[in-house]
Amino acid sequence: MTKIYVLDTNVLLQDPNAVFSFQDNEIVIPAVVLEELDSKKRDMSEIGRNARHVSKLIDSFRKTGKLHEQIILENGGTLRIELNHRSFHQLQEIFLEKTNDNRILAVAKNIAIEEEGKEDGKPVIIVSKDALLRVKADALGLLAEDFLSDRVVEVEHLYTGMQEIFVDIDCLRIFYEKGEISALDLSEKKTFYPNQFVIMKDEMGSSSSGIGMVDKRGANIKKLKSSYESIWGIRPRNAQQMMAAELLFRNDIQLVTMIGKAGTGKTLLALAAGLMQTEDLQSYKKLLVARPIVPVGKDIGYLPGEKQEKLRPWMQPIYDNLEYLFNTKKPGELDSILAGMGSIEVEALTYIRGRSIPEQFIIIDEAQNLTKHEAKTILTRVGERSKIVLMGDPQQIDHPYLDEYNNGLTYVLEKFKGESAAGHIKLVKGERSQLAQLAADIL
Template identity: 70%
Template sequence: MKKTYVLDTNVLLQDPHAIFAFQDNEVVIPAVVLEEVDSKKRYMDEIGRNARHFSKLIDQLRGLGKLHEGVPLENGGKLRIELNHKSYEKVKDSFAEMTNDNRIIAVALNLSLEETEKPNGNQVILVSKDALVRVKADALRLKAEDFLNDRVIQYDRGYTGYAELYVDSNVIKHYYDQGEVATRDVSNHPFYPHQFIIMKDALGGSSSAIGKVSPNGEKIKPFVSELQEVWGIRPRNVQQRMALEMLLHEDIKLVTMIGKAGTGKTLLSLAAGLLQTEDFGYYNKLVVARPVVPLGKDIGFLPGEKEEKLRPWMQPIYDNLEYLFNTKKPGEIDQILAGMGSIQVEALTYIRGRSIPDQFIIIDEAQNLTKHEVKTILTRVGEGSKIVLMGDPAQIDHPYLDESNNGLTYVVESFKSQAISAHVKLVKGERSGLAQLAADLL
């Protein structure tokens, strides 16, 4: 049975190519959706970019025929701009106010009623990322769905970067004696490069070991770094130890970390960056950035220069730097950073068009980045640089992103099989007992 999908505006603003995601079915775009997309074209953020991209895309399809009659799509489906089913009569008894959302629902409802009168009519489905639009549609007995095609993976099934395996005690003994063990002797399941493995005695003995899968995925070897303390910071749990190993490994150019607030992502990254930039001289500069949500939006008519405008957004970074430098007086951290000159804190607003070689780059709050934005950032990384992406996918401020389709999750799943990258999910909060309890309960 063929289906007719009516798309809400937020679907197209999230993914301009959404019209191609419905196989050989019919895709209907209400006229009011075009009006809403048009109103977003002037935005200088990701939403505006997607609105402009969709506008160009729909204009190209116009060359295939009359859009109000329907034009064929490359996947065998059909796209149509709906002009004739905008009557509000069937909706106004339940939702009196004629908002744009209600007008879109009215188009879908009128189409559905028309299709039910046909012998082999299509099933009409309203597709929206707005939960209340789907609730309203359901109240009118109209089938509604979320747009799931942009999801990378179900968040709770995502890659954690490590595995806990129960093995024969002889395997653990061989690992300590030889300094390595073949992955095939541990498990028949495939391993990812730089995946961390916690081996425990299958018979309940006290022996255990921790290692890391080699870049070719064939062996498990001990950690490369032997440092137990970095700029006064010691890892407090096994996941933090894994994170420090990734951050200090020269051959790993892309590090991703996810975890709740207080798990130590920012502090560990800054400590490792300072060590390799200031002490070892591996990198010329430490660059710390975070998105001003939404990315690309004007940071406001605040007084002062760019640094003064950015200070409220970047205060969490400065808090961690104050802790690492053990500053006591107000403004002391600014004097230290000004004197060093090799630490740069900035917003991602200014990253487009740059090339960043020989630098240790930290991107905080990366869960608020879209797939396009995170691609823009990673393609700025120059030769000899290392980049760290971190955040908490459970805390997203972007209106069109969730735990499964944000840029950070996208990078984790896309790079997990690449030898140039490594990932770990931090699970235990170390900020304070209260912070950990709040993260769990709230």
């Protein structure tokens, strides 16, 4: 049986092609949704871009028929703009105010009543990213669903970049003697991705173990290239940080993604690796560090001063790590060091569109606040002989239209996990302080 889906505005702002996600069912867009899209189309952010995209898409549908009647979509479903079901008679005793959300509910309720009077009536379902609108719909006896088609993967199934397997002691002996071992010799049932880390443990329970990395073809598991005892004055403190260092120093891996809770060392380790390869090894001409400008809590409004002064509060977490790495003690000392070096650039992602960035070590912090489109925009800026590192915590998102399932960081790491030019690792152990680790675990 076909169904009728009534779409909320936030679904279209999240995914401008959402109308093609409902197979051969009927899609209803209330007129108030068009009004809300119109109010967003001048926004210069990703939301505004999506609003303009949806507006043009719906306008293109006019060529196939009258939108207020019904038009057939290319996937076999239908779409119509609903103009005739605005009556608040069914809602007036429950929701007094005629807000936009309540107007959407009124459309769905009136269509549902109309369908109930038919012999072959169809189920009517509201689709919304707004949890409270779904709660209101339930109170009215309407079916309501979250929009899930934009989810890349469930977080519990998120690619970690490593897997742990138990092997025969002879396999460990061969691994250490030859420096590599065939993936088929370890397990015929396991699927290995290029540049994935494998922790091998003795199946008999001894303390023998080994850490290897899958090659580009996914055929062999090789020993890590270096122990990285000192990286710009710091050293990896656990196995996952050692794996991260391997990815950060491999010239054949152009894209590195790292996820982990606060305090796991993502930013510090990436900055140290970038400084070492830019200043000491001269592998790159410049270190570029950027992060999206998304406030935590209420926005503090416009900031005074020139561009760098305006950016300083947003970039302060980066400067905090640089102060630690340069071991600065006095106010202004870090600024003097950075001005003298000239090879370190701290920038906001606002200014990255249109650029081409060759021969640079690029670090994008807080990448979980990127949309899929923004992540694509950033990666397509990367020039020849550059390396880019995307890192963040998918469970700490400040963007109003993103969640842990559909953000740009999750999107990139899942799409690139089978590519030989990319590597990923999930950091699990906090190293900032005992209190920070405790807070990350229990709060």
